Amino acid sequence: MKQQDGFFQDDSIRIHKEETNGILEIENDIPFKPHYGNNFMFKFCDGQPQITIGPHWPLSLCVIISIMIGTYFISATIYIKSGIWYSLGSIMSGLILEICFLRVFLKNPGVNFTLTKVVKTEKSCQPCKLEKEQGTYHCYECDICVRGYDHHCPWVGKCIGEGNIMEFQMFLLSFLLFFASNLFLVMI
Ligand SMILES: [Zn+2]
Numbered sequence: 001m002k003q004q005d006g007f008f009q010d011d012s013i014r015i016h017k018e019e020t021n022g023i024l025e026i027e028n029d030i031p032f033k034p035h036y037g038n039n040f041m042f043k044f045c046d047g048q049p050q051i052t053i054g055p056h057w058p059l060s061l062c063v064i065i066s067i068m069i070g071t072y073f074i075s076a077t078i079y080i081k082s083g084i085w086y087s088l089g090s091i092m093s094g095l096i097l098e099i100c101f102l103r104v105f106l107k108n109p110g111v112n113f114t115l116t117k118v119v120k121t122e123k124s125c126q127p128c129k130l131e132k133e134q135g136t137y138h139c140y141e142c143d144i145c146v147r148g149y150d151h152h153c154p155w156v157g158k159c160i161g162e163g164n165i166m167e168f169q170m171f172l173l174s175f176l177l178f179f180a181s182n183l184f185l186v187m188i
Pocket residue numbers: 125126127128129130137138139143144145
């Protein structure tokens with residue numbers, strides 16, 4: 001028996017089918033290996049990752065720490081100037097901003113393995129071995145296909161697609177709220 005990619009060739013198809021709940025269609029007896037690209041994926045549900053962390057996560061880590069430090073200094077300034085209740089408002093806006101950022105940072109942008117199969121058609125993506133739907137785009141930073149691709153955001157560390165576009169818009173809103181409320185609190 002010949003060993004291939006850590007599996008014995010005879011068992012490879014069976015193993016892959018078991019791993020992915022049989023959602024993969026395998027043609028030409030080619031053992032299929034899901035293409036994860038440069039993303040880190042966790043918490044699989046029905047073969048789909050619920051959590052993905054992109055290749056630019058160190059930049060996201062800087063954003064997370066910056067929000068904490070920024071909130072600390074701004075709320076301390078407001079506390080000295082106007083008292084505890086005003087500084088609590090500032091801390092709340094920082095907390096909302098942090099939660100909104102973490103949501104978009106963690107959520108799957110639209111990586112989907114349901115339609116994955118070994119295909120060689122015009123519309124297919126060869127690295128991902130995925131038959132592309134309309135609106136699906138292969139991101140070369142993440143090296144993976146994303147459904148409803150919007151753009152690749154280095155701050156979030158990965159793509160913005162149909163899976164996390166709502167969270168991304170909420171994050172932009174929370175940033176506006178953070179900026180406006182703290183400006184107001186500093187000025188009064
Ligand atoms: Zn692709």
